[in-house]
Amino acid sequence: MNYSITAHSVAKNDASFVIKDIQTDFGTTEQTADTLPNPAELFLGSFAACILKNVERFSELLHYSYESASIEVSAERYERPPRMDHVQYHLTVFSNDKRLKIDRLKMNIEKYGTIFNTVKAACTIEGTIVVNKDT
DSSP: OOOOOEEEEOTTSOEEEEETTEEEEEOOSGGGTTTSOOHHHHHHHHHHHHHHHHHHHHHHHTTOOOSEEEEEEEEEEETTTTEEEEEEEEEEEEOOOTTOOHHHHHHHHHHHOHHHHHHHTTSOEEEEEEEEOOO
Protein backbone atom coordinates (compact mmCIF):
# COMPACT_ATOMS: atom_id res chain seq x y z
CA MET A 1 0.00 0.00 0.00
CA ASN A 2 1.12 3.51 -0.73
CA TYR A 3 -0.32 6.75 0.58
CA SER A 4 0.01 10.33 -0.55
CA ILE A 5 -1.40 13.74 0.26
CA THR A 6 -0.83 17.28 -0.92
CA ALA A 7 -0.20 20.29 1.30
CA HIS A 8 0.16 24.01 0.66
CA SER A 9 1.15 27.09 2.63
CA VAL A 10 1.43 30.80 1.96
CA ALA A 11 4.02 32.97 3.70
CA LYS A 12 2.72 34.57 6.91
CA ASN A 13 -0.52 32.56 6.65
CA ASP A 14 -1.60 29.11 7.70
CA ALA A 15 -1.50 25.93 5.68
CA SER A 16 -3.73 23.08 4.62
CA PHE A 17 -3.50 19.56 3.33
CA VAL A 18 -5.85 17.59 1.15
CA ILE A 19 -6.61 13.94 1.75
CA LYS A 20 -9.04 12.42 -0.73
CA ASP A 21 -11.93 14.93 -0.87
CA ILE A 22 -11.24 16.69 2.44
CA GLN A 23 -9.16 19.79 3.00
CA THR A 24 -7.84 20.31 6.53
CA ASP A 25 -6.39 23.61 7.66
CA PHE A 26 -3.60 23.67 10.23
CA GLY A 27 -1.78 26.36 12.07
CA THR A 28 1.67 27.60 11.19
CA THR A 29 1.37 31.13 12.61
CA GLU A 30 0.99 32.54 16.11
CA GLN A 31 -2.31 34.15 15.15
CA THR A 32 -4.06 30.77 14.90
CA ALA A 33 -2.21 28.88 17.62
CA ASP A 34 -5.40 28.67 19.70
CA THR A 35 -7.83 27.89 16.86
CA LEU A 36 -6.18 25.54 14.35
CA PRO A 37 -4.43 22.25 15.07
CA ASN A 38 -0.66 22.35 14.95
CA PRO A 39 1.52 19.56 13.52
CA ALA A 40 2.01 17.93 16.96
CA GLU A 41 -1.77 17.78 17.49
CA LEU A 42 -2.25 16.35 13.99
CA PHE A 43 0.33 13.69 14.87
CA LEU A 44 -1.66 12.74 17.97
CA GLY A 45 -4.87 12.81 15.93
CA SER A 46 -3.39 10.34 13.46
CA PHE A 47 -2.37 8.07 16.34
CA ALA A 48 -5.90 8.24 17.79
CA ALA A 49 -7.45 7.58 14.37
CA CYS A 50 -5.31 4.47 13.99
CA ILE A 51 -6.52 3.06 17.29
CA LEU A 52 -10.18 3.87 16.65
CA LYS A 53 -9.98 2.36 13.16
CA ASN A 54 -8.62 -0.81 14.72
CA VAL A 55 -11.39 -0.95 17.34
CA GLU A 56 -13.79 -1.12 14.38
CA ARG A 57 -11.63 -3.52 12.39
CA PHE A 58 -11.15 -5.92 15.28
CA SER A 59 -14.85 -5.83 16.21
CA GLU A 60 -15.39 -7.81 13.03
CA LEU A 61 -12.34 -10.06 13.34
CA LEU A 62 -12.84 -10.80 17.05
CA HIS A 63 -16.64 -10.94 16.79
CA TYR A 64 -17.64 -8.35 19.37
CA SER A 65 -20.06 -5.47 19.14
CA TYR A 66 -19.71 -2.01 20.59
CA GLU A 67 -21.75 1.17 20.62
CA SER A 68 -18.92 3.68 20.47
CA ALA A 69 -15.35 4.32 21.51
CA SER A 70 -13.48 7.39 22.67
CA ILE A 71 -9.79 8.01 23.16
CA GLU A 72 -7.63 10.58 24.89
CA VAL A 73 -4.04 10.92 23.69
CA SER A 74 -1.23 13.03 25.09
CA ALA A 75 2.52 13.25 24.58
CA GLU A 76 5.51 15.12 25.85
CA ARG A 77 7.54 17.37 23.58
CA TYR A 78 11.24 17.56 24.24
CA GLU A 79 13.38 20.48 23.14
CA ARG A 80 16.81 19.02 22.34
CA PRO A 81 16.40 17.64 19.82
CA PRO A 82 12.80 18.75 19.27
CA ARG A 83 10.69 15.60 19.25
CA MET A 84 7.63 13.95 20.68
CA ASP A 85 8.00 11.20 23.25
CA HIS A 86 6.07 9.28 25.86
CA VAL A 87 2.74 9.00 24.10
CA GLN A 88 -0.07 8.05 26.47
CA TYR A 89 -3.53 6.93 25.51
CA HIS A 90 -6.70 6.00 27.34
CA LEU A 91 -9.28 4.20 25.21
CA THR A 92 -12.84 3.65 26.41
CA VAL A 93 -14.99 1.18 24.51
CA PHE A 94 -18.72 1.36 25.22
CA SER A 95 -20.03 -2.18 24.99
CA ASN A 96 -22.14 -4.75 26.81
CA ASP A 97 -20.74 -7.60 24.72
CA LYS A 98 -19.11 -10.31 26.86
CA ARG A 99 -17.08 -11.42 23.84
CA LEU A 100 -15.03 -8.21 24.01
CA LYS A 101 -11.71 -9.16 25.61
CA ILE A 102 -9.69 -6.08 26.50
CA ASP A 103 -6.32 -7.83 26.64
CA ARG A 104 -6.81 -9.33 23.20
CA LEU A 105 -8.00 -6.03 21.73
CA LYS A 106 -5.00 -4.19 23.22
CA MET A 107 -2.57 -6.81 21.91
CA ASN A 108 -4.04 -6.57 18.39
CA ILE A 109 -4.06 -2.76 18.37
CA GLU A 110 -0.44 -2.70 19.50
CA LYS A 111 0.65 -5.42 17.09
CA TYR A 112 -1.22 -4.50 13.91
CA GLY A 113 -1.74 -0.72 14.06
CA THR A 114 0.26 0.89 11.25
CA ILE A 115 0.56 4.32 12.87
CA PHE A 116 0.88 2.72 16.31
CA ASN A 117 3.92 0.71 15.18
CA THR A 118 5.46 3.70 13.42
CA VAL A 119 5.19 5.78 16.58
CA LYS A 120 6.40 2.89 18.76
CA ALA A 121 9.60 2.74 16.70
CA ALA A 122 10.35 6.37 17.61
CA CYS A 123 9.10 6.83 21.17
CA THR A 124 7.57 5.16 24.19
CA ILE A 125 3.86 4.42 24.32
CA GLU A 126 1.78 3.69 27.39
CA GLY A 127 -1.89 2.91 27.12
CA THR A 128 -4.98 1.67 28.86
CA ILE A 129 -8.23 0.32 27.54
CA VAL A 130 -11.42 0.07 29.56
CA VAL A 131 -14.92 -1.11 28.77
CA ASN A 132 -17.82 1.03 29.86
CA LYS A 133 -20.93 -1.10 30.06
CA ASP A 134 -23.23 1.92 30.46
CA THR A 135 -24.08 2.31 26.79
